[in-house]
Amino acid sequence: MIDIQDVHKQFTAQSGGSLFKRGVKRTVHAVQGVTVRAGDGRITGLLGANGAGKTTTLRMLAGLFPPDSGHISVDGIAVKDAPLKAIARMGILGDAHGLYPRLSARENIIYFGRLQGMTPDAANARAEELARLLDMQAILDRRADGFSQGERMKTALARALVHDPANIVLDEPTNGLDVLATRALREALRWLKSPEGGAKCIVFSTHIMQEVEQLCDEVVVVSKGRSVARGSVPALLNQAGESRFEDAFVKLAFPEEVAA
Numbered sequence: 001m002i003d004i005q006d007v008h009k010q011f012t013a014q015s016g017g018s019l020f021k022r023g024v025k026r027t028v029h030a031v032q033g034v035t036v037r038a039g040d041g042r043i044t045g046l047l048g049a050n051g052a053g054k055t056t057t058l059r060m061l062a063g064l065f066p067p068d069s070g071h072i073s074v075d076g077i078a079v080k081d082a083p084l085k086a087i088a089r090m091g092i093l094g095d096a097h098g099l100y101p102r103l104s105a106r107e108n109i110i111y112f113g114r115l116q117g118m119t120p121d122a123a124n125a126r127a128e129e130l131a132r133l134l135d136m137q138a139i140l141d142r143r144a145d146g147f148s149q150g151e152r153m154k155t156a157l158a159r160a161l162v163h164d165p166a167n168i169v170l171d172e173p174t175n176g177l178d179v180l181a182t183r184a185l186r187e188a189l190r191w192l193k194s195p196e197g198g199a200k201c202i203v204f205s206t207h208i209m210q211e212v213e214q215l216c217d218e219v220v221v222v223s224k225g226r227s228v229a230r231g232s233v234p235a236l237l238n239q240a241g242e243s244r245f246e247d248a249f250v251k252l253a254f255p256e257e258v259a260a
């Protein structure tokens with residue numbers, strides 16, 4: 001279970017300037033009130049336009065930097081108080097997959113398993129189990145350099161899941177994937193949230209409506225750094241009084257533009 005409560009984050013960004021003149025410092029309010037409660041055995045989607053604050057929120061969840069205010073916990077463990085304990089309970093697939101190119105997919109997965117304290121045999125058995133789940137047996141013993149985008153994503157996902165975490169966090173996981181790879185990922189996520197797959201708590205960010213409609217039990221609409229609506233797809237359609245999800249999203253995320 002992942003609980004993100006009213007988190008805020010601002011950055012200082014330097015804009016303009018030249019070789020002889022310093023640029024002006026500007027405050028960017030990347031996240032200004034995001035709340036996400038993601039339960040076990042459910043897929044929760046953070047849906048928002050470019051720059052809405054989704055990645056910043058997930059980076060704070062992953063403990064990469066702390067929020068300026070607000071609270072984040074994973075299975076009741078506060079990320080701020082016990083970051084390593086909280087992070088160990090998550091499998092995180094970020095936007096950069098960062099595989100070791102000279103290692104095979106299997107070696108990449110086992111290496112991460114070893115970092116998580118697994119024995120070589122246990123990590124290897126898990127690599128084979130995940131290769132079956134993600135349909136990547138054919139590439140398991142190939143070196144990662146030269147992998148396609150989809151093959152890289154599968155390997156990175158298998159690596160994130162090697163220690164069988166109860167919580168799975170994915171930042172825009174279908175970016176750059178073709179229709180078959182997207183379908184395979186969707187199937188894998190559905191299985192992982194099922195009781196047989198371990199009833200995982202799955203959180204992912206996206207700007208793709210279709211993905212949310214097909215996968216999510218719960219959607220959190222993020223707009224301009226704030227979570228502005230939450231609920232199932234039917235509940236959000238109902239709340240917005242729309243029959244198409246795209247129309248409902250625009251109405252909920254950008255009410256002032258719709259009213260204008």
Ligand SMILES: Nc1ncnc2c1ncn2[C@@H]1O[C@H](COP(=O)(O)OP(=O)(O)OP(=O)(O)O)[C@@H](O)[C@H]1O
Binds near residue numbers: 011031049050052207
């Ligand atoms: N390190 C940083 N320094 C300055 N500004 C930042 C930094 N990280 C993020 N931002 C800004 O914060 C805002 C939110 O960015 P974020 O990457 O969280 O959005 P996003 O919803 O993930 O967008 P996308 O779908 O385009 O990836 C953007 O305006 C971005 O430029």
